[in-house]
Amino acid sequence: MVPSCRSLALLLGCxxxxxxxxxxxAEQQPISVDAASSEVDYKSNTVVFTQxxxxxxxxxxxxxxxxxxxLDFVNARWTFDGNVxxxxxxxxxxxSETAVVEFRDNRIARATITGKPAQFEQKRTGSDKVARGxxxxxxxxxxxxxxxxxxxxxxxxxxxxxxxPSLEYNVxxxxxxxxxxxxxxxxxxxxxxxxxxxxxxxxxxxxxxxGAPGSSAQx
Numbered sequence: 589m590v591p592s593c594r595s596l597a598l599l600l601g602c603x604x605x606x607x608x609x610x611x612x613x614a615e616q617q618p619i620s621v622d623a624a625s626s627e628v629d630y631k632s633n634t635v636v637f638t639q640x641x642x643x644x645x646x647x648x649x650x651x652x653x654x655x656x657x658x659l660d661f662v663n664a665r666w667t668f669d670g671n672v673x674x675x676x677x678x679x680x681x682x683x684s685e686t687a688v689v690e691f692r693d694n695r696i697a698r699a700t701i702t703g704k705p706a707q708f709e710q711k712r713t714g715s716d717k718v719a720r721g722x723x724x725x726x727x728x729x730x731x732x733x734x735x736x737x738x739x740x741x742x743x744x745x746x747x748x749x750x751x752x753p754s755l756e757y758n759v760x761x762x763x764x765x766x767x768x769x770x771x772x773x774x775x776x777x778x779x780x781x782x783x784x785x786x787x788x789x790x791x792x793x794x795x796x797x798x799g800a801p802g803s804s805a806q807x
Contacts, residue, residue, distance in 0.1 A: 617645045619691075620643050622642075623638060623654070633657055633658050635657075636653065638652065638653055640654040644696045647676060647677070647730055649673075649687070649699065650672070651669060651671060653670050661691040661694045662691070662692075662693060662694060665691070667687075667689075668689065669685065672686060672701060674701065676728055677730070677759050679710055679711045680759045681709055682701055682707065683701075684707065685703045686701065687702075688700045695730070695731075697730055697731055698730060699728045699730070701725070702724065704724075706723055706724065707720070707721070707722045708721045708726055708728075708737065708743075713762065715746070718746065719743065719744065719745050719746070719757070720743070721742060721757065723739050733760040736755070736756045737755045737756075739753070743764055745764075748778065749777075749778065749779040750766055750778050750779075752777065754766070754767050
């Protein structure tokens, strides 16, 4: 039996994104690959790219290196490493050291990025503020338009900060949902301020977390 979860949904901004112009279905948009060099191993059916950029529609992935098994995008996984930069929907971007990109039915379906930390940001619609977040792992679901941050997850809307074990941000609706599992002692922390929230310094203790000096959070 799957344990139930307690969730907390926060709206990061009152205005939602204006309807975008309709684009052709993703499967009708070509996948393009551009690289400084490539090396093909016919025995293992693997391809190694350097300074590679792969794109489809609004999604673009670039990195120092990419490793792939053939060039079949029906059902494939590519590994990217070194200065990975992903341009997502609605002006969202992700940055990390490594990423695994999954292709399904000739479309870029999902990207899992890891780093210390992996980072995400999006310029909010109708505002000069930027939503920013970081975590040990970030999964970008292209089809659903969501970004899931897991492991020391932190996200700010510019005036609100939220941290927890797992956060899911909808890049289209600009909403975030924080999920904790009952019985684990996990907590969600929210800070609301009247000025822009700055990214916390990892070298300094977070006063909003239990056990940190000056913490007022209850266990």
